Amino acid sequence: MPTLTYRDALNQALREEMTRDDRVFLMGEEVGVYQGAYKVSRGLLEEFGPMRVVDTPITELGFAGVGVGAAMVGLRPIVEFMTWNFALLAVDQLVNSAAKMRYMSGGQVGVPAVFRGPGGAALQLAAQHSQAFESWYAHIPGLKVVMPATPADAKGLLKSAIRDDDPVIFIEGEMLYNVKGEVPEGEHLIPIGRADVKREGGDVTLICHSKTVTVALKAAEQLAGDGVHAEVVDLRTIRPLDTETVLASVGKTHRCVVVEEGWSFAGVGAQVVDVIQRDAFDELDAPVIRVTGADVPMPYNKQLEKAAKADPAKVIAAVNRVLYRG
Amino acid sequence: MTLPMAGTSAAQPTRTKKPDAATAEQWRHWLRQMFLIRRFEEKAGEAYSLGKIGGFCHLYIGQEAVGVGTMAALRDDDYITASYREHGQALARGFSARTIMAELFGKAPGCSGGKGGSMHLFDVSKGFLGGHGIVGGHIPLTTGMAFAIKYRNTDQVAVCFFGEAAVNNGAFHEALNMAALWKLPAIYICENNRYGMGTALERASAIYDISERACSYDMANEVVDGQELLAVKSAVERAVRRAREEKAPTLLEVRTYRFMGHSMSDPIHGHYRTREEVEDQRKRDPITLWSQKLIADGVLDEPGARAIDKSAMDEVEDAYRFADEAPDPAPEALWTDVYAPVEESR
Ligand SMILES: Cc1ncc(C[n+]2csc(CCOP(=O)(O)OP(=O)(O)O)c2C)c(N)n1
Ligand SMILES: [Mg+2]
Numbered sequence: 291m292p293t294l295t296y297r298d299a300l301n302q303a304l305r306e307e308m309t310r311d312d313r314v315f316l317m318g319e320e321v322g323v324y325q326g327a328y329k330v331s332r333g334l335l336e337e338f339g340p341m342r343v344v345d346t347p348i349t350e351l352g353f354a355g356v357g358v359g360a361a362m363v364g365l366r367p368i369v370e371f372m373t374w375n376f377a378l379l380a381v382d383q384l385v386n387s388a389a390k391m392r393y394m395s396g397g398q399v400g401v402p403a404v405f406r407g408p409g410g411a412a413l414q415l416a417a418q419h420s421q422a423f424e425s426w427y428a429h430i431p432g433l434k435v436v437m438p439a440t441p442a443d444a445k446g447l448l449k450s451a452i453r454d455d456d457p458v459i460f461i462e463g464e465m466l467y468n469v470k471g472e473v474p475e476g477e478h479l480i481p482i483g484r485a486d487v488k489r490e491g492g493d494v495t496l497i498c499h500s501k502t503v504t505v506a507l508k509a510a511e512q513l514a515g516d517g518v519h520a521e522v523v524d525l526r527t528i529r530p531l532d533t534e535t536v537l538a539s540v541g542k543t544h545r546c547v548v549v550e551e552g553w554s555f556a557g558v559g560a561q562v563v564d565v566i567q568r569d570a571f572d573e574l575d576a577p578v579i580r581v582t583g584a585d586v587p588m589p590y591n592k593q594l595e596k597a598a599k600a601d602p603a604k605v606i607a608a609v610n611r612v613l614y615r616g
Numbered sequence: 617m618t619l620p621m622a623g624t625s626a627a628q629p630t631r632t633k634k635p636d637a638a639t640a641e642q643w644r645h646w647l648r649q650m651f652l653i654r655r656f657e658e659k660a661g662e663a664y665s666l667g668k669i670g671g672f673c674h675l676y677i678g679q680e681a682v683g684v685g686t687m688a689a690l691r692d693d694d695y696i697t698a699s700y701r702e703h704g705q706a707l708a709r710g711f712s713a714r715t716i717m718a719e720l721f722g723k724a725p726g727c728s729g730g731k732g733g734s735m736h737l738f739d740v741s742k743g744f745l746g747g748h749g750i751v752g753g754h755i756p757l758t759t760g761m762a763f764a765i766k767y768r769n770t771d772q773v774a775v776c777f778f779g780e781a782a783v784n785n786g787a788f789h790e791a792l793n794m795a796a797l798w799k800l801p802a803i804y805i806c807e808n809n810r811y812g813m814g815t816a817l818e819r820a821s822a823i824y825d826i827s828e829r830a831c832s833y834d835m836a837n838e839v840v841d842g843q844e845l846l847a848v849k850s851a852v853e854r855a856v857r858r859a860r861e862e863k864a865p866t867l868l869e870v871r872t873y874r875f876m877g878h879s880m881s882d883p884i885h886g887h888y889r890t891r892e893e894v895e896d897q898r899k900r901d902p903i904t905l906w907s908q909k910l911i912a913d914g915v916l917d918e919p920g921a922r923a924i925d926k927s928a929m930d931e932v933e934d935a936y937r938f939a940d941e942a943p944d945p946a947p948e949a950l951w952t953d954v955y956a957p958v959e960e961s962r
Contacts, residue, residue, distance in 0.1 A: 315767065341767060347797070352756050352790025359760020359774075362745055363695060365767060367760075382787075386750045387757060395738035396729025397953035399745060431954050455956035 318370030354380035371407035389432030422552035446480030491519035676704030678875035681902035685848025752785030781812025801859035842872030
């Protein structure tokens, strides 16, 4: 199996789907001539031409709406946001147009569009460029929210998202683009709505998604050296949430830590904990603990930024608490 | 240059050469459509007061010539979006009064299954892709539909109706800029009825001639008398030609007036406009102007006009009875249409 970066896995998914279906097109800032702000769309303009790889002005609300309108009449747009921080200007179109159209038309008009781009913090980009917004979109019925952590998942989930008949919020990890991994060639589809056990273990469940999968896997590695076997569950899709996989793992380990990059208040982990306390109450040997980003705007200073982020040490400390160790 | 708003200044209808039979028939049809809208809206107002219609309900009374004149210039395969004040455009596009009234009543046979209501009328088979409730929010959608037309290289057009207050919103600017930049077959119809709720245009916009906003995008534009059906129709025809043949967008500022309050919960006149102003504007009622022209041109007489009105009233009464007796959506409808049915996705 070829080894690809997360970036190139996404690029491969785009190329394959654009080749397969001529209704699929890509639009966004710098996706064409510049080859993508993060080079995810490298080579696509040359291959598919300017009608299918569309450079837009800096007009997030406008081009998100253009994507929704084109999808309403049968195209399958992929709208790239340079980062999800800038998509705040387009929230009206995502929430009030994309998510609502099917329902308020009584099922007549769907919006088969993908809205994608990097989310979360990179390094020292400070308060306005370092935010994780998945819980905002996951709150909205009518949207699906997908967040791959590995190159193989990135390809398989993006292909599924493009083929999906509903609007999909596809949040990539800005820090994951250079991560390498094996990626199946050709028709590799991962169904939306399925979590994946990235590491098996019987002592504690670590639930995570996107960049925090790496954090959880590092923590699990260190814990293993200490005789604690953590199971790492990568949600992959935030909405619809794969509660079955979550509950199966908690039923096995009886202890759980939920890790996420975003803020704690009404975060993704809050929803996961709600499911666990209701449907696995009798399985729990300890309260579920959450590890999240610090409840502050992201600071610029390197040491402060590190302190604000979820990391393996914080995960291990949380595991020790649910195991009543130390 | 500031033209007078739809006001009392226009002269009496000018007599033209008597049209041929087919044209005369067409003209009477448009009169009937305007009567249908007027009577429908009056009935909707009544039903609202009786509590049979809930939520917000924005009437189109006074603006009928804009909807009817526009639809007369379009083809069946064109795309249309509108704001929440869209009963009139939907009727003019050929929705049955029954499906709209049933939608207003929230009933199952409504055009959106009772799940959209007054502000969200849809009929895909007529290319009518919604009433939309966020001011300005549907303008980019129309640009997207025009983009899809260009992408598929057909000669359809995409038409968007919105109020004059929407032009102060970023979505308007972003959508028109892209349409001009990419030469898309879009027609933006600003129904300038002078007010956004209680705010007069002059209190919200730094320039008063909305058509001039098109200059920022190097876009064709026109000011149109929205109370004159033929003026609307011919301006839209010019825009349609530009869109179909030259693939270029147009902004039409259609000057009209709403004779009723902003919505059913707003009185006809109040803090923001006087009774005198409304009465003065009512002298240029688009239906009166059109029927007077038809009478002057000898294609209609007074009893003929009354008969057309009567048949519109009968259709509205039938729609009302239909909506009143129609069933509510099944309780399961709460849960459907959030996502595509599973088998649909490929
Ligand atoms: C973004 C947004 N802000 C505020 C409102 C509330 N609102 C509904 S209609 C309206 C006035 C709009 O006036 P105009 O665009 O001129 O259309 P008209 O009602 O005159 O047809 C306002 C402020 C809204 N629906 N959407
Ligand atoms: Mg107005």
